[in-house]
Amino acid sequence: xxxxxxxxxxxxxxxxxxxxxxxxxxxxxxxxxxxxxxxxxxxxxxxxxxxxxxxxxxxxxxxxxxxxxxxxxxxxxxxxxxxxxxxxxxxxxxxxxxxxxxxxxxxxxxxxxxxxxxxxxxxxxxxxxxxxxxxxxxxxxxxxxxxxxxxxxxxxxxxxxxxxxxxxxxxxxxxxxxxxxxxxxxxxxxxxxxxxxxxxxxxxxxxxxxxxxxxxxxxxxxxxxxxxxxxxxxxxxxxxxxxxxxxxxxxxxxxxxxxxxxxxxxxxxxxxxxxxxxxxxxxxxxxxxxxxxxxxxxxxxxxxxxxxxxxxxxxxxxxxxxxxxxxxxxxxxxxxxxxxxxxxxxxxxxxxxxxxxxxxxxxxxxxxxxxxxxxxxxxxxxxxxxxxxxxxxxxxxxxxxxxxxxxxxxxxxxxxxxxxxxxxxxxxxxxxxxxxxxxxxxxxxxxxxxxxxxxxxxxxxxxxxxxxxxxxxx
Numbered sequence: 001x002x003x004x005x006x007x008x009x010x011x012x013x014x015x016x017x018x019x020x021x022x023x024x025x026x027x028x029x030x031x032x033x034x035x036x037x038x039x040x041x042x043x044x045x046x047x048x049x050x051x052x053x054x055x056x057x058x059x060x061x062x063x064x065x066x067x068x069x070x071x072x073x074x075x076x077x078x079x080x081x082x083x084x085x086x087x088x089x090x091x092x093x094x095x096x097x098x099x100x101x102x103x104x105x106x107x108x109x110x111x112x113x114x115x116x117x118x119x120x121x122x123x124x125x126x127x128x129x130x131x132x133x134x135x136x137x138x139x140x141x142x143x144x145x146x147x148x149x150x151x152x153x154x155x156x157x158x159x160x161x162x163x164x165x166x167x168x169x170x171x172x173x174x175x176x177x178x179x180x181x182x183x184x185x186x187x188x189x190x191x192x193x194x195x196x197x198x199x200x201x202x203x204x205x206x207x208x209x210x211x212x213x214x215x216x217x218x219x220x221x222x223x224x225x226x227x228x229x230x231x232x233x234x235x236x237x238x239x240x241x242x243x244x245x246x247x248x249x250x251x252x253x254x255x256x257x258x259x260x261x262x263x264x265x266x267x268x269x270x271x272x273x274x275x276x277x278x279x280x281x282x283x284x285x286x287x288x289x290x291x292x293x294x295x296x297x298x299x300x301x302x303x304x305x306x307x308x309x310x311x312x313x314x315x316x317x318x319x320x321x322x323x324x325x326x327x328x329x330x331x332x333x334x335x336x337x338x339x340x341x342x343x344x345x346x347x348x349x350x351x352x353x354x355x356x357x358x359x360x361x362x363x364x365x366x367x368x369x370x371x372x373x374x375x376x377x378x379x380x381x382x383x384x385x386x387x388x389x390x391x392x393x394x395x396x397x398x399x400x401x402x403x404x405x406x407x408x409x410x411x412x413x414x415x416x417x418x419x420x421x422x423x424x425x426x427x428x429x430x431x432x433x434x435x436x437x438x439x440x441x442x443x444x445x446x447x448x449x450x451x452x453x454x455x456x457x458x459x460x461x462x463x464x465x466x467x468x469x470x471x472x473x474x
Contacts, residue, residue, distance in 0.1 A: 023042070023054075024039060024041035025037040025038070025039055025040075026125065028055075029121060031118070033060040033063075034059055034060060034063070036055070036057050036058075037058070038053060038055045038122055038126070039054040039056070040053075040125075042054040043126050049079060049081040049082075050078060050080065051080060051126055051127060052075065052078070053075075053078075053126045054074070054075050055074050055122060056071055056073045056074070057071070057072050058070065068100070069094060069100050070093060071093040071097070072090055072091070072092050072093075073090065074087055074090050075087070075088045075090075075091075076122075078126055080123075080127040082110070082321045082333075083320075084111060084112050084113065085110060085111055085123065086111070089102060089103065090103055112321055112322065252268060254268055254425075255313075256313075256460075262275070262460050265426050265428065266428075268426070271426075272427050272428065274427060275426055275427070275428035279430075280420055280422055280430045280431075280466065281428060281430070281463035282423070282434060282463060283346070283421070283424055283463060284345070284421065284462060284463055284464075284465050285345075285346040285348075285349060285462050285465070286417050286436060286470055287348055287465075287470075288470065289417050290470065290471050291472050291473070291474045292471055292472070292473075293474055294416065294418065294472070294473045294474070295328060297325060297416065298325065298326040298327065299324075299325050299407060299410065300324040300326070301334070301406045301407035302323060302407075303405045304319045304404065304405070305319075305399065305402075305403050306318060306319050306320075306400075306403070306404055307397045307398065308389055308391065308400075309391060309395065309396070309398070310390065310391055310393075310395070312394055313425065314338040314340065315451065315454060316336055316337070317336060317337050317386060319335075319404075325368070327368070327435070330362050330366070331362060331363075332360030332362045332366075332368045333360060333362070334358060334359070334406060335359050335360060335361055336359050337357060338356070338357055339355070339356050339374075339455075340354065340424075340458055340459045341457065343371075343459065344357075344371075344459045344460055345373065347373075347417075347438075352374060352440055353374055353375055353376050353448055354373075354443065354451065355372065355374060356371070356374060357369050357370075358370040358371075358372070358409070366433070367423075367429075367433070368432070368433040368434075369432055371434065371436040372410060372440075372441050373436070373440040373441070375440045375442055376442070376443065376445050378442050378444060379443065380442060380443040380444070382405075382406075382408040383443050384447060385402060385404055386404070390450075410437070411437055412439070413437075413438065414437070415438045415472075415473035416435045416436055416438055416472075416473055417438060417470060417471065417472050417473075418434060418436070418471050418472075419468050419470045420432070420433060420468065421434045421463075424460045
């Protein structure tokens, strides 16, 4: 089987055997008489943002004698965010469906998915959210399997099973996929496309939960009963921290002002507790940096198509894979960049008009953020391209037919400050490597005014340095 046919574009995880559930083969394409199918029953979520599934290529009768097999199945692991995949293993079967041989086939590194290819068709089918009917089918099969293994037990009908498992993954229903085309699928010579943002997840009430009260009757905030006060041991001892308490309504969303602002982030959800209890929080006022010969940051950016979205907190731009940065012996891939007004970082107490944060991640999941400060001055061509393509609705992304090069955001002088910090938005996770470029870039007053129409203030306040070491390029 040639590489294009064998490399079935399925999401892949290192599952060692096919799923026990019966196969649900979905015809994806026909190429040179061969049938190329996806087993939708095998699609399973793996790590965060990844899925696995089985696919197969069924040869024509004329090809069987030469190939020595009738069908080849492939198990692939797909990263739905970076639009890449790995083939984990292949299984070859004869005309009777009996296994001839199995072989591991994991590639040394993920393979980018080219738009318009067969891989792209598999990717879209596997990475789309599961429907409620699919979830119910999987849940029913699992329930039946459990009953067979454990002996007689009260049986649940299918609606009950669906409700029982509905809280695992509730998503909006999507229309059924279009019928596959038998036309040849060809690659398009395009720059890598960024992944679509994940669809918004909607919760469904559990079967036994009472119906929610009308919105007018629901208080916005939940106030826990008063605790018995305990006097501090001395006048300088802080009162007990309640950072982990859930004092907000589950429907309240974090913001930059009012009762859902930064001062209350740590109390909105348990997973936001680090926003109040962390000791290495960002942003900070950068002062008294130790001047040393800092290693130059090696940027390997190139033109890429992009998606732009107003996500309710900032204007965010997602780019395609393969835009890398290397520093301190680690390679990080650019995930997205976004803007804050005013700048979250300060240099010796000075704030700037805006800042752009370029967020990177390495293969171990470690984050590194490059901050480029922005001051009013001459117009910035790349920023103007972004503003020209702003979506008309919040939380609706737009992908224009133009490319950008994030390298154009970087100043000519690449000297920088560096320190260890955190995300500046909930959940405020720590262990983030920060590199703040020392030379600001410029944008025009008109470009600044455009962003101000969306966000007048979306900057987290300065956080305590807590004795952190700050290095500065000599």
